[in-house]
Amino acid sequence: MEFEQILFYVFSFWLIASSLAMVFSRNTAFSALFLILSFFSAASLWLLLEAEFLAITLILVYVGAVMVLFLFVIKMLDIESSTLRAKFTGYLPVGIGVAIVVIAEMSLVLGSSQFGLGKVANPIRHSSDYSNITELAMELYTTYVYQFELAAVLLLIAIIAAITLIHRIDPRTKKQSIAEQVNTKASDRVRLVSISSPNKEDKK
Amino acid sequence: MLNKFKKIIKDFTLNELLFGMSVTAKELVNTKITVQFPEERTPISPRFRGIHALRRYPNGEERCIACKLCEAVCPANAITIESEMREDGSRRTSQYDIDLFKCIFCGFCEEACPVDAIVETQIFDYAFESRDGSVLTKKRLLEIGEQNKKAIDQTKLEDSKYR
Amino acid sequence: MMALWQSFVELVYELIPWLDGGVATVLIILIKGVALILPLIIMMAYMTYAERKVIGYMQLRIGPNRVGPIGLLQPFADVFKMLFKEIIFPSKANIYLFLLAPILAFVPAVAIWAVIPLGEGFYITNLDISLLYVLAIGSVGVYGIIIAGWASNSKYPLLGALRSTALLVSYEIVIGFVAVTVVMVASSVNLNEIVAGQKGGAWNWYFIPLFPMMIVFWISALTETNRAPFDVVEGESEIVGGTHVEYSGMCFALFFMAEYINMIMMAALAVLMFFGGWHSPFEGIPYLDDLFAFVPDIMWLLAKMSFFLFLYLWIRATFPRFRYDQIMRLCWKVFLPLTILWIFVVAILTQLGVGPWF
Numbered sequence: 084m085e086f087e088q089i090l091f092y093v094f095s096f097w098l099i100a101s102s103l104a105m106v107f108s109r110n111t112a113f114s115a116l117f118l119i120l121s122f123f124s125a126a127s128l129w130l131l132l133e134a135e136f137l138a139i140t141l142i143l144v145y146v147g148a149v150m151v152l153f154l155f156v157i158k159m160l161d162i163e164s165s166t167l168r169a170k171f172t173g174y175l176p177v178g179i180g181v182a183i184v185v186i187a188e189m190s191l192v193l194g195s196s197q198f199g200l201g202k203v204a205n206p207i208r209h210s211s212d213y214s215n216i217t218e219l220a221m222e223l224y225t226t227y228v229y230q231f232e233l234a235a236v237l238l239l240i241a242i243i244a245a246i247t248l249i250h251r252i253d254p255r256t257k258k259q260s261i262a263e264q265v266n267t268k269a270s271d272r273v274r275l276v277s278i279s280s281p282n283k284e285d286k287k
Numbered sequence: 288m289l290n291k292f293k294k295i296i297k298d299f300t301l302n303e304l305l306f307g308m309s310v311t312a313k314e315l316v317n318t319k320i321t322v323q324f325p326e327e328r329t330p331i332s333p334r335f336r337g338i339h340a341l342r343r344y345p346n347g348e349e350r351c352i353a354c355k356l357c358e359a360v361c362p363a364n365a366i367t368i369e370s371e372m373r374e375d376g377s378r379r380t381s382q383y384d385i386d387l388f389k390c391i392f393c394g395f396c397e398e399a400c401p402v403d404a405i406v407e408t409q410i411f412d413y414a415f416e417s418r419d420g421s422v423l424t425k426k427r428l429l430e431i432g433e434q435n436k437k438a439i440d441q442t443k444l445e446d447s448k449y450r
Numbered sequence: 451m452m453a454l455w456q457s458f459v460e461l462v463y464e465l466i467p468w469l470d471g472g473v474a475t476v477l478i479i480l481i482k483g484v485a486l487i488l489p490l491i492i493m494m495a496y497m498t499y500a501e502r503k504v505i506g507y508m509q510l511r512i513g514p515n516r517v518g519p520i521g522l523l524q525p526f527a528d529v530f531k532m533l534f535k536e537i538i539f540p541s542k543a544n545i546y547l548f549l550l551a552p553i554l555a556f557v558p559a560v561a562i563w564a565v566i567p568l569g570e571g572f573y574i575t576n577l578d579i580s581l582l583y584v585l586a587i588g589s590v591g592v593y594g595i596i597i598a599g600w601a602s603n604s605k606y607p608l609l610g611a612l613r614s615t616a617l618l619v620s621y622e623i624v625i626g627f628v629a630v631t632v633v634m635v636a637s638s639v640n641l642n643e644i645v646a647g648q649k650g651g652a653w654n655w656y657f658i659p660l661f662p663m664m665i666v667f668w669i670s671a672l673t674e675t676n677r678a679p680f681d682v683v684e685g686e687s688e689i690v691g692g693t694h695v696e697y698s699g700m701c702f703a704l705f706f707m708a709e710y711i712n713m714i715m716m717a718a719l720a721v722l723m724f725f726g727g728w729h730s731p732f733e734g735i736p737y738l739d740d741l742f743a744f745v746p747d748i749m750w751l752l753a754k755m756s757f758f759l760f761l762y763l764w765i766r767a768t769f770p771r772f773r774y775d776q777i778m779r780l781c782w783k784v785f786l787p788l789t790i791l792w793i794f795v796v797a798i799l800t801q802l803g804v805g806p807w808f
Contacts (some may be wrong), residue, residue: 112600119593139582147589147620148619155615159609177752216639261779264292275594301665304769311508311768321512 089130097122111157113152122146132206136216331444336394336407339423340384340432340439349429350404353380355398357405365389366396383425387415408435409442482574494710495525501763508767535699540602540716543696545599552697554703555594558587559708562715567642569748570726580641581629584719585622587672593619594708595676595683595693599726602696610692613774614676614683622674627789629666631660632723634796645727652731654806657724659799663792664724667784668761670718673777675709678766682774717758718751725754 098121105117122145129138187248192198223231297303322329343349353370369382396405408431415421423431432439474579499514499521506513514521539545566582567573592615599611627674635656636644648655657664674679684692694702721727728747732738772780800806 112544116547116572116597135577135579136582139586142590143582143586147586148594149598151592151615151619152590154593154600155612157467158612179703216579227673261776307768308764311764314503315507318509319512320510323512323515383701443782 087131091128094124094127094131096122098128111160112154115153115157119146119150120151122150133209133213133215136219289398294317294427299411327439333408333409333445335411336397337409337411338387338407338413338431339390339396339428340406340408340435341383341425341428342404342432342436342439343358343429344404347380350402352402352404353378354401356399356401360395362395363389363391365391380425383428385423385428387421387423397450406432406439406443410435423441462544470484484563486574487560490560490563490711490714491707493714495529495705497710497714497759498706499525499767500759504760504763508764518603522646529703531704532700537612537699537701538696540604540696542603542761547597548696549701551594551598551601551693552701552708553594556711557593557713558594559590559715563711565641566715566718567722567727568718568751569746572748573642573761574639579639580750581633581639581644583628584641584715585629588712588715589618589622591708591712596673598693598697598705604696606689606691606695606711607693608668609689610683610685610695612684614693615776617673617680617682617774617781620778621670624666624785624789625674627664627786627793628670629723629803631663631789631792634793634800634806635659640727641722641727645722645729648726649729649733650806651734652726655724655726656732657731659796659805660724660792662788664720666789667724668720668758669780671720671784672762672765673781675712675716677709677713678764679769679771680777681771682777685771687771701801713762714755717755717762720758721751721754724771727751728787746764 101117101124105114105121108114108117122141123254126138126141129141131136341349341351353368355368355370358366358368365386367382367384367386368380370378371381373379391409394407397407400406405428412429459525502524503513503521513525517523518528538805539548562584564574565583567576580663593615593620597611599607599614602608616632632644634637636647638644644656666766672678676683682688682692684694689695694705697705702793728751730739730747730750732742
């Protein structure tokens with residue numbers, strides 16, 4: 084067995100193990116952390132496929148940002164497992180139905196009739212000076228530039244929508260304008276006046 | 288308008304931050320004022336109230352006559368005195384304890400003493416390793432007086448003209 | 451230096467002839483790792499010493515001077531103190547995550563150094579996307595803080611972790627945009643090639659066309675490494691030490707080391723991206739170039755890094771801590787628009803082909 088194959092099996096094992104642990108873990112925080120581990124394993128598998136840009140992006144976006152916010156939310160929530168368990172049987176039929184559909188779809192797509200070595204050729208190994216990211220950029224900005232820009236605009240719309248949902252100006256809230264505070268000079272707040280005291284002359 | 292423009296320029300060139308950093312940079316090369324304690328000491332006033340000591344007369348006779356004025360005046364009740372008659376018929380202390388955990392170093396005992404027996408020295412860097420070390424017994428107090436006789440006499444002399 | 455290394459590698463291959471050199475490859479990777487981590491840890495140890503000394507001097511004190519001549523052995527005294535201290539577990543803490551947190555903080559901090567080049571052809575790996583790798587692994591470091599805050603089961607660590615989470619995620623975006631401008635100028639994501647683009651004298655360095663980005667990057671770097679004046683994660687005066695409250699002994703030391711190794715990494719990154727990496731500032735000047743020809747390239751890198759490390763301490767000694775909401779405002783309302791604006795400026799400058807940079 085080659086070194087790369089050993090690595091493949093190690094990472095695959097961790098991917099499956101951590102995914103299962105994520106599903107079966109009772110502690111939500113543990114679930115999130117197992118999901119992070121499975122992301123890492125998937126990224127390592129992609130690295131073995133020479134898809135280093137995708138692997139790094141997976142870590143940067145999902146591990147570095149999305150899962151951080153997940154954990155952020157989990158920390159704030161007060162999850163009571165007893166209520167979740169009470170609802171479990173109610174959701175069970177729907178859950179089983181969805182699971183069967185997913186398994187059927189996956190087996191159709193990833194079955195040996197569709198996804199075997201016979202159908203998809205073994206990826207070509209490139210030399211170490213082959214720049215994956217340049218090839219990807221060339222494809223994205225020439226062949227698929229239209230779709231790429233559309234996706235970007237879609238994300239932008241999502242961002243603006245999220246901000247407008249949150250950003251309501253409530254007249255009851257009191258806010259401080261930091262720019263105004265910082266720009267204040269002493270002369271804006273304090274007025275120095277010279278007062279002539281009438282008794283001064285008498286005392287002399 | 289012009290002022291606002293000036294303000295923007297000032298903000299974006301980080302003017303005030305750089306000024307602040309120039310101050311610390313100047314202090315970096317300035318003369319340091321640290322006193323390296325065990326080797327160097329700052330001057331101490333002759334009226335400094337440090338750890339206590341019992342004094343003796345030049346002929347070796349202990350000064351304390353067990354009048355218990357210090358015990359009475361002590362605001363923290365730190366002093367405990369027992370007295371008895373010595374063989375020669377004079378009244379002397381058999382026990383003279385100062386609890387340093389109680390003592391607030393006010394110096395009233397020193398002021399009250401009619402024979403200048405109990406004094407407070409300039410020693411402030413003392414330490415003890417056991418709990419009962421916090422109680423200064425008569426023996427220990429006399430020892431401190433013996434060991435620092437010169438310094439005590441010197442400071443009392445210096446201070447005497449203002450009393 | 452590289453020739454010496456090459457002969458050493460061949461020696462290792464000859465000593466271990468079995469398994470087609472497979473074991474030797476692993477062994478060489480291990481040796482490389484140790485050769486990187488040991489100087490890094492010593493550098494980190496002396497960074498703490500320098501910090502205490504420099505901040506002391508700026509406050510008219512003299513800093514540590516008891517252990518060894520002028521206190522030079524102080525870091526070792528600190529290490530031994532940390533090693534022999536008891537690790538205390540809070541009674542209701544989640545023990546696995548509690549122990550995992552310092553490891554998760556420390557490992558990414560060291561792992562980043564795998565791709566940081568220290569000289570011409572002097573690196574552990576020459577990854578094609580090394581700048582992205584640095585950003586990605588750097589963003590993993592935040593988990594140490596989050597998990598520490600959550601697993602301690604204590605209020606101050608949780609507050610510190612909550613503060614840091616939002617902060618680090620926000621500033622990663624800014625650092626990402628700054629990196630984009632650098633990548634646009636250098637037209638490569640490889641740190642080696644970014645440095646190669648700055649060859650030939652100080653006027654070729656990228657800090658000239660990207661000057662505002664350099665300042666934005668440095669301020670963001672202060673935030674990313676939780677340094678004063680942005681150290682709201684620790685915030686000694688408000689939340690007594692943030693995520694570190696419940697940690698003691700070696701567990702705390704790991705957090706501490708991670709912070710300092712990240713500081714050194716950020717300084718190295720600033721030099722590589724904006725200040726010509728290991729290139730001498732006098733390259734191309736007739737007389738000075740020859741005069742400084744004897745200086746090895748890694749020395750230039752270390753000299754430039756030292757300035758930035760000093761800047762960390764200088765800034766810490768000068769400024770009071772930012773209020774949390776003002777840091778967020780600075781990120782989203784000042785830095786982010788500025789970086790996006792500068793991306794357009796760089797795009798225009800690239801099209802015009804201005805100066806020696808584009």
